[in-house]
Amino acid sequence: MTETERRAYVPRHAKKIEEPIIPVIETIEEEAAKEEIPAALPEKKIDDRTVPGRKKRLLASVFVLLAVFVFLFFTGGNRAEKPSDEGIEEIVIPFNPMDPELRKMWLSNKEINEDYVGQIVFDSGLIDLPFVQARDVYRDNGTLYVFYTKEGQLVTDPTGFSGNDVYIWTNWKTGKYDYLDEGGSVFMDYRNSLNDQNLIIYGHHYARDWDPSGSKQFSPLDLLLDEENYEENRSLKLILDNEIREYVVTNVFTISILDDYQIQIVRTDMDRDLSGNDDEGFFEQFIDYMNQISAYRTGEELDPEDHILTLVTCLEHRPEYRQIIVCKEISRELFNG
Secondary structure, eight states, X not given: OOHHHHHHOXXXXXXXXXXXXXXXXXXXXXXXXXXTSOOOOOOOOOOGGGHHHHHHHHHHHHHHHHHHHHHHHHHHHXXXXXXXXXXXXXXXXXXXXXXXXXXXXXXXXXXXXXXXXXXXXXXXXXXXXXXXXXXXXXXXXXXXXOOBOTTOOBOSOOTTOOGGGXXXXXXXXXXXXXXXXXOSOOEEOTTXXXXXXXXXXXXXXXXXXXXXXXXXXXXXXXXXXXXXXXXXGOEEEEEETTEEEEEEXXXXXXXXXXXXXXXXXXXSSTTBOTTSOBOTTHHHHHHHHHHHHSSSOOSOOOOTTOOEEEEEEEETTEEEEEEEEEEEEEEEEXXXX
């Protein structure tokens, strides 16, 4: 049998298979072009007998996806607390500890007296003193503070007294009357909180008759009345709990405590008066006024939005006047631990 005959040979038991007629089908795109509608894929016909099984498989898939989502959610929360080593970037807040000696000082003073707030320190060493604060004549537990009048009398009836009277003649370490030794304590205004726009700190000034060295409490501040001493003593800091605030002196001047306008410098919010009423624009006006009455121009300017520190002390042999040092906050550094 030749090769041609072998290819044409059909076994007797085999049925002849007719070749199907394949119709010419236009593409979906061609049909769509004729109908002028967007081309879309035809929906697949689904055998009704297969639908229940497919539904079951679909539901099973949904449950699996939900389980995976829940797992990732909870493990993701744990990963935020304890990052894995699988390439997930960990966000780390740098540890920024305070100088151990400063922290030790603050904690040690706080142990002595819970009213201790911090330390006021001039970079030049002009002043390096602790300061305290009593918010009222009564402690938080309701008991009356032990404090004294200028003459050394124990105050038993606090009527007419405020928190500022607690430490003015009382030693913050011993709780005893102190007129000549350290002259009471340096203290922050009883109305202040550390978030206020104006922090006010008071300290005694000793006349040279009593303190020839001129070193007690705020006595050294009178050096700033002379412009030649400004540059050396222009910068200072407040060392607080886990925080250091840095300031620069902007204005040095004197006021009369008998002048109702000038005494407004002791308000804690420079846009509210001493009764807490809105006094919009006062600080801006007072900045101009301070520049007029200042002993000299420091070259440092104040803005109404600035946070300031006001140091208040007396003038030698002039009891109706106060020396004021206004300082602008220029930085604030927070510490961990």
